[in-house]
Amino acid sequence: MVTLKQIAEELGISITTVSKALKEYPDVSKKTRKLVRETAAMLNYKPNSFAVNLRTKESKTIGLIIPEIVHHFFSSVIKGIISQAEKKGYLVITLQSNESYELEKKQIDLLISKRVDGILISLANGTADYKHISEVLNQETPLVMFDKIAKAIKCSKVTIDDRKAAYKATQYLIDIGCKRIAHFRGPLLPQNSIDRFLGYKQALTDNNIIYDPTLVYLLNKMSFDEGKFYANQLLKDHNDVDGIFINTDLVAIGAISEFNNQGIKVPEQINVIGFSNWFMASVISPSLTTINQPGFEIGKKAFKLLYKEIKDRKKKKIINYKNIVLETDLIVRESTV
Amino acid sequence: MVTLKQIAEELGISITTVSKALKEYPDVSKKTRKLVRETAAMLNYKPNSFAVNLRTKESKTIGLIIPEIVHHFFSSVIKGIISQAEKKGYLVITLQSNESYELEKKQIDLLISKRVDGILISLANGTADYKHISEVLNQETPLVMFDKIAKAIKCSKVTIDDRKAAYKATQYLIDIGCKRIAHFRGPLLPQNSIDRFLGYKQALTDNNIIYDPTLVYLLNKMSFDEGKFYANQLLKDHNDVDGIFINTDLVAIGAISEFNNQGIKVPEQINVIGFSNWFMASVISPSLTTINQPGFEIGKKAFKLLYKEIKDRKKKKIINYKNIVLETDLIVRESTV
DNA sequence: CGATTTTCCGAAAACGTTTTCGATTAAGAT
DNA sequence: ATCTTAATCGAAAACGTTTTCGGAAAATCG
Structure with missing residues (x-):
C-alpha cells in the first residue's frame, strides 16, 4: 500500500507538499501539483482512510438501523438511503433490530463506538423508552428518525401522515x-x-x-x-x-x-x-x-436531512429540526369496485 | 470523548498501562487492571476506532455489493450476512450495483479505498470482464462471491446448483x-x-x-x-x-x-x-x-467463508478456496397437481 | 539596488491507539 | 547480605494523514 511518504521520496519533496498538492492547496505551485498528481496516479495511491478519519474526526459513514430487512417497504427505504448517500460520498452500515429493543440498544452503541457521522433509525416495535436515543443526541451525533418515530424526541423526522x-x-x-x-x-x-x-x-x-x-x-x-x-x-x-x-x-x-x-x-x-x-x-x-407508502422517497429525504445536520454541526450552525411528512396516494386496483 | 490519556491522568499512571489493562495484558497487576476497568466504565470510555484501525490495520468492516436491494432473494442474503457478521463483531457496508458493470467497478474501488477487511459480491448481469475483481484479489483483500459468480475467478464461492x-x-x-x-x-x-x-x-x-x-x-x-x-x-x-x-x-x-x-x-x-x-x-x-433458493443460508455461508479467509490471511496461513453449493428443495404448492 | 511583497515549500505537532523493549521494584533463593 | 528471577510499569515509536506556521527564494516595486 503506497503512502504519501513514498510519493514524497519518489519526487524528493516533503510529505507536506505531497499532501497539499493532492488537495489542491494554492500554496503549492501548479507544476508540482501536476507532478504529484501524476506520480500518485502512477503508483495507484489511495489515501489511508483510517489515518484520514483519525485526523479529520469523521468517517464519511453513517449507520442505519431498521426493524427488518426482508420487507418491501424497508428495503425500499434502504435503497433510497444508499443511493442518496453514495452521491454525497457517504457509505452506510446497515443493522437490523429485529423489532427488539435490546438489540436496538446494542446496535446504537456499536455505531457510536464505530464513530459513524450520523444515524438513521426506524424504531423497533418493542421500543418504548428512548434513553438510548437521548444518549446519541447528547453525544452530539446527528440522528434522524423515519417511519416508526418517537414524537417526544427532539430530532428531525420523516414520515407519512x-x-x-x-x-x-x-x-x-x-x-x-x-x-x-x-x-x-x-x-x-x-x-x-x-x-x-x-x-x-x-x-x-x-x-x-x-x-x-x-x-x-x-x-x-x-x-x-x-x-x-x-x-x-x-x-x-x-x-x-x-x-x-x-x-x-x-x-x-x-x-x-x-x-x-x-x-x-x-x-x-x-x-x-x-x-x-x-x-x-x-x-x-x-x-x-x-x-x-413512498419508501424510496422516505429514505432519500431522511438521508438529506441527516446530511444537512452533519454539515451544519461542522459549521457550528444552530440546527433546527425538521419534520417532513410525505404525501401518500391511494392506488385503486381491482379489490375495490 | 474520553481517551486513554484522560484515564491515565485520572489515575496517575501511564497511557501504556491503561491500554494494556483494558486489554487484560498479564503484565499489569490485577489490582490496576480492575482499577482501570472501573474508571474506564465510569468515564464511559469508548476506544477511538479510527485510531485502533490505523494501528491494527483492520476495520472490522466488510463491504457487500449486490445488484438490487429491493428483491426478496437478495434482501434475504443481506439479512443472512448481517446476522452472521454481527456475531463476529463485523459491520457491513452495503452497496447496490444496479446490475451495472460501471457502478460495480466504482463501488469496488470505494470499498478498497475505505479499506474494508473483505468483500462479498454477487455480480451484476452487466459484468462480463473481471479485471476489477482480479485487482481486489491482487491487493490481498479477501473476497467471496455468491449466487451470480464468475467461475473463472479463483476465490471462494457459494451458490446453489x-x-x-x-x-x-x-x-x-x-x-x-x-x-x-x-x-x-x-x-x-x-x-x-x-x-x-x-x-x-x-x-x-x-x-x-x-x-x-x-x-x-x-x-x-x-x-x-x-x-x-x-x-x-x-x-x-x-x-x-x-x-x-x-x-x-x-x-x-x-x-x-x-x-x-x-x-x-x-x-x-x-x-x-x-x-x-x-x-x-x-x-x-x-x-x-x-x-x-435459500438466501439467508447463502448469506450466512458466504460471510463465514469470508471470515475464515480474513483470519487465515492474518495468520499467514495458506488459504484454500472453497466452493459451497447449497441444496435446494422443490416446494410443491397449488400450481401443480 | 534595497525594500517589500508574493510564491512556494517543509518542519513539526497532532489525532489516539498498540506494542516493543528496557527499567525498576519486589520477591525468592542461597 | 547478595544474587537471581519474577512482577509491574512506562518511554517511545509507529500507524498515515492534515494543517499551522515560519522561513527561504523569487518576484515586484520604488
Whole structure:
C-alpha cells in the first residue's frame, strides 16, 4: 500500500507538499501539483482512510438501523438511503433490530463506538423508552428518525401522515358506496397503527356513519395467516360488511385469500383496501387497492436531512429540526369496485 | 470523548498501562487492571476506532455489493450476512450495483479505498470482464462471491446448483404426467439462466422426451409483465403444453395471472413451476410450486467463508478456496397437481 | 539596488491507539 | 547480605494523514 511518504521520496519533496498538492492547496505551485498528481496516479495511491478519519474526526459513514430487512417497504427505504448517500460520498452500515429493543440498544452503541457521522433509525416495535436515543443526541451525533418515530424526541423526522392516509382510504370506501366498513388494525405500538385507526374513525364520523367498535379487529403479528384468520372471524361476526380497510398489505392479501376460499367475491361483496403498496399487491388477483407508502422517497429525504445536520454541526450552525411528512396516494386496483 | 490519556491522568499512571489493562495484558497487576476497568466504565470510555484501525490495520468492516436491494432473494442474503457478521463483531457496508458493470467497478474501488477487511459480491448481469475483481484479489483483500459468480475467478464461492434444481423441477413435472413442457428462460448472462436451461433440457432427454426449442422462450427483463406477455404468446404458439418451468417466480406469477385472465386453469390445464421461492409465491392463488433458493443460508455461508479467509490471511496461513453449493428443495404448492 | 511583497515549500505537532523493549521494584533463593 | 528471577510499569515509536506556521527564494516595486 503506497503512502504519501513514498510519493514524497519518489519526487524528493516533503510529505507536506505531497499532501497539499493532492488537495489542491494554492500554496503549492501548479507544476508540482501536476507532478504529484501524476506520480500518485502512477503508483495507484489511495489515501489511508483510517489515518484520514483519525485526523479529520469523521468517517464519511453513517449507520442505519431498521426493524427488518426482508420487507418491501424497508428495503425500499434502504435503497433510497444508499443511493442518496453514495452521491454525497457517504457509505452506510446497515443493522437490523429485529423489532427488539435490546438489540436496538446494542446496535446504537456499536455505531457510536464505530464513530459513524450520523444515524438513521426506524424504531423497533418493542421500543418504548428512548434513553438510548437521548444518549446519541447528547453525544452530539446527528440522528434522524423515519417511519416508526418517537414524537417526544427532539430530532428531525420523516414520515407519512398515517392518519390522513387512513382517512383517505376510508373515505374512498364510503365514496364507492360502502355502508358497513370494518378495520383490521395493528398493535398499540408503534404509533402508526393508532394513527391509522384514528383516521379510519374520523372518516366515519365525518360522514355521519356511527362508529361500531365490533367492526375493528386488533391484530398482533400482522401476518398473512392472521389476515386469513380474522377475515374468517369477520365473516362469522358480521354478514353485512361491504368494505374493509386493513392496516397492512400482507394482512389484506391474507384476508382476500380467505374470502376467495370461502367464495366471497372481492370486490363485489366486500371491498378491500390495504396499506403500504408492497410490490405483491399489484400482482395478486384481484390486485389490491392500497395506500402508497413512498419508501424510496422516505429514505432519500431522511438521508438529506441527516446530511444537512452533519454539515451544519461542522459549521457550528444552530440546527433546527425538521419534520417532513410525505404525501401518500391511494392506488385503486381491482379489490375495490 | 474520553481517551486513554484522560484515564491515565485520572489515575496517575501511564497511557501504556491503561491500554494494556483494558486489554487484560498479564503484565499489569490485577489490582490496576480492575482499577482501570472501573474508571474506564465510569468515564464511559469508548476506544477511538479510527485510531485502533490505523494501528491494527483492520476495520472490522466488510463491504457487500449486490445488484438490487429491493428483491426478496437478495434482501434475504443481506439479512443472512448481517446476522452472521454481527456475531463476529463485523459491520457491513452495503452497496447496490444496479446490475451495472460501471457502478460495480466504482463501488469496488470505494470499498478498497475505505479499506474494508473483505468483500462479498454477487455480480451484476452487466459484468462480463473481471479485471476489477482480479485487482481486489491482487491487493490481498479477501473476497467471496455468491449466487451470480464468475467461475473463472479463483476465490471462494457459494451458490446453489442451478442445473440440478432445474432438473429437479422439470423431473417433477414429468413425474406428475406432463408431456409437453415449456420453459421460460433468462438472458445469456449471468450463468444461472444458462444452467437452469441446461437442467431443464437434461431432464427431458433423460426421460426420453425430445427437446423442442420452440417451447423455450428467452426473456430479458424477467418482469411480471414479460411473464404475462410470453404466457399469452405460448398459448398462441402451442395449444398442447401441459407444464411450464419458469426461470423466476416473478415471471411465473405474471404467467399465472395471464392464464387466469384467459380462463386457463392452473394446474388442471397447465402446471407451473417457478424458481426462487419469493415470499410472494406462497400468497398468490393458486400458490406457486417453486424451487427454494435459500438466501439467508447463502448469506450466512458466504460471510463465514469470508471470515475464515480474513483470519487465515492474518495468520499467514495458506488459504484454500472453497466452493459451497447449497441444496435446494422443490416446494410443491397449488400450481401443480 | 534595497525594500517589500508574493510564491512556494517543509518542519513539526497532532489525532489516539498498540506494542516493543528496557527499567525498576519486589520477591525468592542461597 | 547478595544474587537471581519474577512482577509491574512506562518511554517511545509507529500507524498515515492534515494543517499551522515560519522561513527561504523569487518576484515586484520604488
